[in-house]
Each structure stands twice: as structure tokens, then as C-alpha cells.
Amino acid sequence: MEDGLSNITLTDRIKLNVGGKLFETTISTLRSGGPDSLLAALSNRQVQSSNPVFIDRDPEIFSVLLSLLRTNRLPSTSRRFTDQELSDEASYYGIESQLKSAMLPNPLSGIDASVIATIRPASDGVVSAFTTIDDGSVWIAHGGQISVYDWNLTHAGTVRTHLDSITSIRQVTPSAMAAIACDVASGIHFYNFANGRRVGSVEWTDPTDPRIYKARVTAIADSPDSVFAAFDSHHKENSVLAIDKSTLQVTSEIGRQSGNSSKSIVPGNLTYVNDLGILAANAVTSGAFGFSGYIRLWDPRSARVVWETNEPGSGRSSRFGDSFADVSIDVSEGTMCKICSKSGDLAMADLRKLSDDPWVYLRDTNPSLRNTSGGINNSIVHCYRKQVFVGRDGGLEVWSRVAQNGENNMEIAEESFRRNYMDKLEDSERGIIKKIEGGGERLFVSREEAEGLEVWQSSVFSGAVLVS
Amino acid sequence: MPPFSQSTPISNGFSLNHNKFNQTNHQPSTNAITIDVGGQLFQTTKQTLTLAGSKTLFSNLFDSCDQDNNGVPFIDRDPELFSILLSLLRTGNLPSKAKAFDIQDIIFEAKFYGINDLLVESQSNPSQFEPFDLEKSIILPLSGRDSPSAIATTPNGSLHVSHGSKITSFDWSLQKKSTTLTNFTAIDSLLALSPNIVAAGATDFSGLQILDLDLGFVRQTLNWENVTKSSSTVQAIGISPEFLFTSFESGRRNSNSIMVYDLKDDFKLVSEIARNEIFGADLDSAIPSTKLNWVPSVNLLMASGSHSGPFGVSGNIKFWDIRSGRAVWEIKENVDCFSDITVSDALLAVFKIGVNSGEVSYIDLRNLGSNNSWNCLGDTRKVNNGKKEGFGCKIESHGNQVFCGKKGELELWSEVLMGSLNNEKDRIFRKNVLGRVKDLGGNRITNVGFGGNKMFVTRKDQQCVEVWQSSGKRF
Numbered sequence: 007m008e009d010g011l012s013n014i015t016l017t018d019r020i021k022l023n024v025g026g027k028l029f030e031t032t033i034s035t036l037r038s039g040g041p042d043s044l045l046a047a048l049s050n051r052q053v054q055s056s057n058p059v060f061i062d063r064d065p066e067i068f069s070v071l072l073s074l075l076r077t078n079r080l081p082s083t084s085r086r087f088t089d090q091e092l093s094d095e096a097s098y099y100g101i102e103s104q105l106k107s108a109m110l111p112n113p114l115s116g117i118d119a120s121v122i123a124t125i126r127p128a129s130d131g132v133v134s135a136f137t138t139i140d141d142g143s144v145w146i147a148h149g150g151q152i153s154v155y156d157w158n159l160t161h162a163g164t165v166r167t168h169l170d171s172i173t174s175i176r177q178v179t180p181s182a183m184a185a186i187a188c189d190v191a192s193g194i195h196f197y198n199f200a201n202g203r204r205v206g207s208v209e210w211t212d213p214t215d216p217r218i219y220k221a222r223v224t225a226i227a228d229s230p231d232s233v234f235a236a237f238d239s240h241h242k243e244n245s246v247l248a249i250d251k252s253t254l255q256v257t258s259e260i261g262r263q264s265g266n267s268s269k270s271i272v273p274g275n276l277t278y279v280n281d282l283g284i285l286a287a288n289a290v291t292s293g294a295f296g297f298s299g300y301i302r303l304w305d306p307r308s309a310r311v312v313w314e315t316n317e318p319g320s321g322r323s324s325r326f327g328d329s330f331a332d333v334s335i336d337v338s339e340g341t342m343c344k345i346c347s348k349s350g351d352l353a354m355a356d357l358r359k360l361s362d363d364p365w366v367y368l369r370d371t372n373p374s375l376r377n378t379s380g381g382i383n384n385s386i387v388h389c390y391r392k393q394v395f396v397g398r399d400g401g402l403e404v405w406s407r408v409a410q411n412g413e414n415n416m417e418i419a420e421e422s423f424r425r426n427y428m429d430k431l432e433d434s435e436r437g438i439i440k441k442i443e444g445g446g447e448r449l450f451v452s453r454e455e456a457e458g459l460e461v462w463q464s465s466v467f468s469g470a471v472l473v474s
Numbered sequence: 475m476p477p478f479s480q481s482t483p484i485s486n487g488f489s490l491n492h493n494k495f496n497q498t499n500h501q502p503s504t505n506a507i508t509i510d511v512g513g514q515l516f517q518t519t520k521q522t523l524t525l526a527g528s529k530t531l532f533s534n535l536f537d538s539c540d541q542d543n544n545g546v547p548f549i550d551r552d553p554e555l556f557s558i559l560l561s562l563l564r565t566g567n568l569p570s571k572a573k574a575f576d577i578q579d580i581i582f583e584a585k586f587y588g589i590n591d592l593l594v595e596s597q598s599n600p601s602q603f604e605p606f607d608l609e610k611s612i613i614l615p616l617s618g619r620d621s622p623s624a625i626a627t628t629p630n631g632s633l634h635v636s637h638g639s640k641i642t643s644f645d646w647s648l649q650k651k652s653t654t655l656t657n658f659t660a661i662d663s664l665l666a667l668s669p670n671i672v673a674a675g676a677t678d679f680s681g682l683q684i685l686d687l688d689l690g691f692v693r694q695t696l697n698w699e700n701v702t703k704s705s706s707t708v709q710a711i712g713i714s715p716e717f718l719f720t721s722f723e724s725g726r727r728n729s730n731s732i733m734v735y736d737l738k739d740d741f742k743l744v745s746e747i748a749r750n751e752i753f754g755a756d757l758d759s760a761i762p763s764t765k766l767n768w769v770p771s772v773n774l775l776m777a778s779g780s781h782s783g784p785f786g787v788s789g790n791i792k793f794w795d796i797r798s799g800r801a802v803w804e805i806k807e808n809v810d811c812f813s814d815i816t817v818s819d820a821l822l823a824v825f826k827i828g829v830n831s832g833e834v835s836y837i838d839l840r841n842l843g844s845n846n847s848w849n850c851l852g853d854t855r856k857v858n859n860g861k862k863e864g865f866g867c868k869i870e871s872h873g874n875q876v877f878c879g880k881k882g883e884l885e886l887w888s889e890v891l892m893g894s895l896n897n898e899k900d901r902i903f904r905k906n907v908l909g910r911v912k913d914l915g916g917n918r919i920t921n922v923g924f925g926g927n928k929m930f931v932t933r934k935d936q937q938c939v940e941v942w943q944s945s946g947k948r949f
Contacts, residue, residue: 019548021513030513032550072512073552077586081552082576117640118617118653371659408655409691424639424655427619430937468644468651470941471613 020049021058027065028058035075043100045075067095075101080108089158106157111142111447115464116393116404117426119449121433122465124458127153127164131457135175137184138445145184146459147172152184154199157446159461165202167195176226178233178251185233187223194223194235196254206254210237210247217241227276227285232257234285234306236273238265244272246287248306260285260309261302268298269316277335282357284312286342288333297329297347303360313360321363336389341418343394345387352387352394352405352425354418366418368405370425390444394423397439402429402451402462428462436460510546514553522563530588555583563589567596577647598631598646598926604944605875605886606906608929610913612941616642617653622932622939624664624674624921631926632669634687635939636661641672643687646926648941654690656683665711665718667737673718675708682708682720684741694741698722700729700751712766712775713737717744717796719775721763728752730762732777734796747799748777748792761789767817769793772842774802776817776824787811787829787862793842803842810835810848810857813864818871821889823901825869825876831856832863834878834887838901851887851903872924877908879919884908884931908942 020036022029036049048059061068066083070092073081084092089109096105111122127133130149138144141157150170154162167186174187182199196205210221221237221244228234231251238244242265248258263270273287285306290299302314315321317329331347340357344365355364386397394405405423437453444450449462505519523532531549549556558580561569572580577597584593616622620638627633631646638660642653656674663675670688675681684694698706698720705725712719718737723730731749735741752760763777775796780789789807794800805824812826822839826848833852856863868879876887890902907914917933924930929942 019550028513030510030548030550032548035550069552076550076552077582079582082579115653117655118642118651120617406655408657409689426638426640426655428617430619466650466652468649469615470648471615473610473613 022048022068023058023060024063024068025061025065027069029065029068029072031072031076035072038075039099039101039104045099045101063095063098067091068099071096071099071101071105074104074108078104078108080105090160093158109158111463112466113464114391114393114444114447114449114462116395116406116428116449118464119404119428119462120465120469121460122463123159123461125155125159125461126458127151132455133452133457133459135172135186136441136443136450136452136459137175137177138443138448138450139177140446142446142448144445144448144450144459145175145177147175147186152186152197152199163199163202165197165199167197168204169195174223174226176228176233179228179230185226185228185235187226187235189222189224192220192222194226194233194249208235208247208249208254208256210239210245210256215243217243224272224274225276225287227278229278229280229285229306232306234260234276234278236276236287238272242266242271244270246273246276246285246304258306258309260304260306261287261311268293269300273302275333277337278306279335279337279340279357281337281340283307284357286335290329290331290333292331292347296327297331299330301330301333301342301344303357321365325367331385332387334387334389334394336392339389339392339416341389343387343389345385345396347385350382350385350398352396352423354394354423356418366420368423368425369420370405370423384438384440386439386442388442388444390449391447395428395442395444395449397442397451399438400434400436400453401427402433402439402442404428508546510548511556512549512551512553514557515546516553516556516560518560518564522560525563526587526589526592532587551583551586555579556587559584559587559589559593562592562596566592568593576649578649581647594630594646598928600629600631600924600926602927602944603873603924603929604927605873605877605888607944607946608886608908608942609945610909610940611943611945612648614644614648614651614939614941616937616939619937620660621935621937622921623660624662625923625930625932625939626664626666626672627923627925627930628666628669629925630669631928632666633923633925633930633939634664634666634672635932636664636674637937641674641685641687643670644939645669648928652687654685654687656685657692658683663708663711665713667713667718673711673720675711675720677707677709677723680705680707680725682711682722696720696733696735696741698731698733698746700724700731702726702728709762709779710764710766710777712768712777714768714770714775714796717768719766719768719777721766721777721779723762727760730760732763732766732775732794745796745799747775747794747796748801763792765815769817769819769839771819771822772839778812778815780807780811780813780829787813791815791824805837813862813867814869816869816871816876818874818876820874821871821876825871825878825887827864827867827869827878827880828857829862829864830859832867832880833857834869834876834885834903834905836901836903849901851905866918868919868922870922870924872929876903877922877929878905879922879931881918882916882933883914884919884922 018033033049036045039045070084096102127148135147143156146153153164156162169188172186173189176185184197187194193207193209195207198205212218218239221239223235225236233249236246244265245262246260247256250257265271268291271289273289275288277286285304288301300316303312328346328348330344333344335342342355344353353365353367382398388395396403405425437456440454441452451460509516526532558572584590622635622637624636633644635642644651658676658679661674662677665673674683682696683692686693706722710721718735720733729751732747734744736744761779761781763779765778767776774793778791789811791805792801793803795802810828810830813829815826817824823836825836835848835850870877878885886906887903921932931940
């Protein structure tokens, strides 16, 4: 009824001739792909019922897309085509968003997830760093290359950088720019994926201090207007620099410290919590006397420390000597998790209610997981989608919240989480888990010395295996 | 259900006026109906469409759907899938060409047209269960490292499996699943009340939980308390058309009871039967019921429990009248106590596996209450052996058969009817070992369940469920 075509109503039928095959549908179905799609444009034409609209495309793939428009789900016949073909064809008709939402994985639930794919870059396949994007795509650093895999996990391109190895990578939101760094070469470098060029580099310099020279970057975080990078000089002097996104110039220096004790070494991890406007850093070292480290939260505008804890040395005395091995922050939930190095216990804290000892040590009652913490050398924790994913050497487990009678009780209590294995025993033999990170409805896991990146996803399909 | 009509000239599904195609077919007197689905024309009869039932898309097709000039209603759906569902309406079965599609497509489309029940009926019907034609056909994998502890089935063949603190539910087509996290650390008793509601209990967790698996949380917790108000663990769950039975034992293990809840009235407590408080050394009353079976034909609840002590395993089997709350009949098990027991309503007999002998025995229920003793169907000499050969065996009845899991093997017991010679004293039961050679063996069987035309089997340390069904019934 737009543009004066008052004789068209949404329930009007329209005949299409796609590649010689006749289809009949309604105007409203064609328009459900969005007002800008080719199909919506076709539906605006004057319809002569005797004369079907001719489209010179493959009819079989069109029938899949027509089913998609009718039902909002992909029929099984779509499996005859690759994801690439479908998305190419959908972008021709202008209904990409429909296809995207139909192909979206189910909400990530750790207790129901399995490895759906392992991304293996063609060369230098050992993943040294990766970063995930909200739509489920991932940027992988391997060797000196960065490879981009889109929401479909199809390879979208590779950029060769000037570095020979990349140990930190972060997307500079919302652009297609990556901030990369290496722990043996100095500086943080910005690469643009659109043209594969280096856009700029930032080094830490201090005219008053000649020791600040060729500082390396150990961690990168991203906020709406700045990029934060933790720089470490050869004399262990370290600092976090805020870099303006538009100018790529250093705007401020946060938390400069000497680095001569474990409480002042360079952070190995930086996280920006957008909701609270704080920058969190944590560092862990392990030596002959066990683990030690700190967690520190800054207000990046004033560069003031908001809260900090050192372990060993703070917290409850019964936990002395049980310093954390890894820390993760759930940015959307505003919670923080740590995993204890000795006991293997998991503790959670609310970022809004921080005190001297904010930790709630989660109790685990699953008898099949009892006594699994001994002898674990590498513990990795990652909070994502209200769940806590823990890698202990090669094993992957998930702590998920038990639903309480429909109430949305988000309080952290000792008993509110259940611990379950995500993997099977044979999965854990693929190598020590080095990094876990969630992106979209996916969980990406990289393992030490193992080629490729595992992609974990929840599915409603039972995966029933026919016995022949 | 062929859609024959009584009055009009229709036979074999053909209508005589199909050549009047271009004229208006939509006349109340003619039975043939033309529908345009996605650009393809279909002709059928009103009778066929009304088989879909009232309140479906078809029943008001001619009122609501837009019609073009010659009165043919148009449905904007896939024509190929419609032709499959039309065959389903006509014949009650899916045509073989349906196999070109995924069952999920057909289910989704059937839900759109409102004929999902018909589809389930044709694909997963308990009457299609063929005990002598069962073979291992599907393996359903479970995520994580926990082995299944209990299973629950519904009549149309959907399945709930508890493993660790989780319950994974499979729909009747076994193609879709969902997993729910519970408060339990492990679930020992699981019973499906409807496709999405289960009752779950554990021997180390207080209370029976009624869980809504669609929403993922506890609807209700049913508790029993003795005088000391200690916690109460769930030992067994049973069901009759009206009632839900739960066998509780107090946390200190000094009392036990069977509670009867009303299924129709929001699990209101109806009565309490078989309450035992333990004073002194009365061993018999200390045994809670670990299996509850409803026997519809005699309207009694069979409750059985056993106890392993220094002098061997002893137990009891009681038949309870729910209304009077009295035990009508009791069997004491001192020699070769059951390791698992079941009752078959169709055969009217109780079957057990002796814990010592490992052999199947039965008691006829047809003259209940008389001094019956077990009729051993195997080697009677093994009754007194101390090897506990029957330990860990499972026995379940379904229809006219009794299924028995002995270690890794599945046995099927059925009655041979001997014509006129069939007197009550000598009933003849014969056994078959299920499966082909390749299916034999495996880990010890921990659960056997039945739903739709399928049998479900779980094994120790296997993170999967085996589905056994007749090869011809597989989609």
C-alpha cells in the first residue's frame, strides 16, 4: 500500500518464476525479509497474475530461502548447500539478516555443549592468541598472521603482520581494526583488516626516564573510546597506557609501578568493565613458594585505584597459601571469579559489592568430580553468559547456576552453582587448555602446542547415531 | 483410517468431478476440495481434512484463508511437505517419500497445520512395539562425563535421562534434546508425568521434586517428615492413573513410609501407607520400598524392598490396597531374595531375579493370596549358592513380555500358550536372548525402559542411551 500502489495488499499472492520453476507466495512473506531486500522490491511491482516475475537464479536454493521466509527456520534441504552458498544467495536477495538469525547457534549452555568444529589455519596452525567478537566470529593470531573467521566460521581473510609472533590481540571496537602485540617485540600495533595495512603503532616513552625503552605489551583491553595496553620495560618498570582510538596517541598513564615484587609486576590481563567504567588488571606469578599475584581495579579517568587485593596476604586466613591461579571478569554480569592454585576451588565476587574479602567460595557436591583438583598445574577460568568455564590441564568443566523456581535470584551463594564436566575423558587428552573465551553463543578453546581452535556450541539436536 | 464417505461417489480417494477443475469447486454439496499450497494444486475431500480434528488450520480453511477469484484457498507453505502431510491424513501413515526430508521438517510443518498428534500416532505408537523384532538401532550420546543413573519414558516414546545433576530430555523423534540442571547431585528415581514434567528423587537428597523441564525449574517439592522432623530421602516413585506414590525413608534411616499424592489435584496428599517406625532390632520394618509398581487389574500397589545383611539378602513384597491402606498380601523373601522384581499386568504374574541364583522366577497373581511360592524358570539348584549371581540384574515387564538385563545381556521372557493344556499350575515361559551377535555383550545393564515403539537401555559407565526398535519402524 506504499508509494501509491494501493491495489496491493499484504495478503495478495504473487507468482515467481525462479530459473524456470514456478513459486507462489504472498506479498507479506516476500516483505518479511526487510524493506530493502530485492524480494520486497519485487513485491512492490504491479502484479499481473498471469505473468510471473522472472528471476534468473537457481530454483532449489530459492526454495530453501522461501521456506526460511515462510517459517523463520532453515529446512533440512538447506544441507544440500554449503553455508557459503546460502549466505551468498541470501545476500543476493537481500535477506541475509533472516538467514543469519536462523543459523544462529542456540544459547550457550555449558552442560549441553559439544565441539562443533575445530578451526585450523592453513599455515602456522598453533593458535598463539585469539579474540572473539559478539556475533560469534573470531580473530586468530597464529605465527605472524591474523586470520578472521566470520559468524559462520568461514575463513574471511588473513593478514600477515610485521611481527613474527603475536601474543595479544584485541578488536578495536567497532572498527575492523585489531590491536596486536608480542611479548618479545616492543609496542602495540594497529592493523586494519579492510586493506590489510598497519595503521599505527604506539611505544611507551618517557623523556624523564631513559630506562623506559623498547617496552613490550603484555595485555590489551578495549573501551568505547580508548585502548588500554600494559607495557613492561626491560627494567621491569611497567605501566598501563590509555590510547585514544581516533588519534592512536597515548592520553594517560595509569598505575605506573616498579615491578620489583610480585605485587608490582606488569599485569598479564586487562579487562574493561563498561557498565561500571572500571579497568581491571591482574597478574599472577608462580615461583618456588607457590603462586602470588594481585587484582587491581582503576577508574581510568582519574587513574585512581578503586579496589585491590594481593594474594597471598589478604582475604581469609584459612585460605592463606591458596593464592589464585587465574581470574576472570564477567563483564555483562559484573562478577569476578578466581580459581585457587592449591585447592582448585572456585570463588566468586560481586564487582558492585567489593570489600576486604568479597569472595564466596562455591561448593561443589558432584561426587564424580571430587578429588580432581590435586596435581593440577594449569588452571584457567573464564566467566561468560552467567556460567564459569574452568580448564584444569586438559579437562574442561562448567559451573552453571541452578534455576530457582523461576525467580531471577542473582545473588551469589555457596550452593547456587553446580559443577559438571563439559568434555569426555578423551577430549581432555588433546592438550593443556591455554585460553578459553566466549563469543556470541560460542566458546572458543585453545590448547597448548595443539593446532587449531576448538569451537564449543550448544545444540538442540540430539546427535543420535544410527547403528547399522 | 481411510477417509471413506458414506453418501457421495467417492471411492479409493478419487472424486468423480475432478474434471470440473476450473469451475467453482467450492460447493457445499461436492466433497472434493481444491487447495493451492505454495503454487501447487491439491485435491482432496472434506472428510480427509476433518480427520485433522477440529480447531486446526484445515477446519476453518474455507472461512479465513483468502481465496482467489475461483474460490481456491491458498496456503503459503511448502507444497512438497504438504503433500506428505496430506498422505498422512489420507492413510494415517507417512509415505516413503517422506524419508527424503528430515523428520524435524515434517514435525515443524505438522505443528503448523495442527496435526502433530496424528504424526506422533503414526510414527511412535506403543502398539507398534514388536518385542521379537527389537534390534539396537540408535545410540543417543549424552554430554559430559556422567553416566546415566535413571531413565523415564512417556507412552509416545519421548525420553528423559538423568546423568549426574542433569536431566537430558529427548523428544519422541529422538532428534531433539534439551538439558536441565537440577539441585540433585545424582538422581536415583525418575518418573515422567507428562512429556515435560518429571518427578525426581534421590537417596541422598531430601524431598521429591516435581520438575518442569520446559521452564527448567522445580514446580513443587513434596516432603515427608517423621516425628523427629529430619530430612527424608526418596527411595522409589510409582504411578497409577490417579495417584503418584513415593517411598520415603527418613534421613536417619529409622522410619519409612509410602505417600500417596493426587495426580489430578496438584499433588495433594491423599494418604500415607506402609509407615514403619523402627524400634529395636525389627529388621523387616527397617526395609523401605525400593520399587513401586501399580497393578491395574487388581487395583493394588506392589511395594518391594530388600536389605543385605550378614545372613544374606532378605526382603519383602507387599500388595497394598490404597483405599483401605492395608497390605492385602505379603511375600517374605528369605531364600534367594530378589535382586530386582517386576509385575506384569498382562500376564498377571510377579517376576523376580534371585540374587543368589541369578534365575528368573514367577508367582502367579491369578489366585492372589493363596499360599504361592516362587516357580523358578531356571536351574533351581542355584537358589542356595552364595555367589550372588543375580546381583545388579534388572527386570522390567512391558506388555506381554518380561525383559531381563543380566550383566551385559538382555533376555526376553514370553509365555507360550499351549492351547487347551493351559492350566494354572504349569505356565510355560521361554526365554530369548535379544539382539544379533554384534549387539551382544557390553557393560552391565543399569536401566531398561519402554516408550512408543522403542526400548531404551543404559549401561554402566556408558555416557549414552541405546535405543532398540524394530527395523521396519525406523524413520
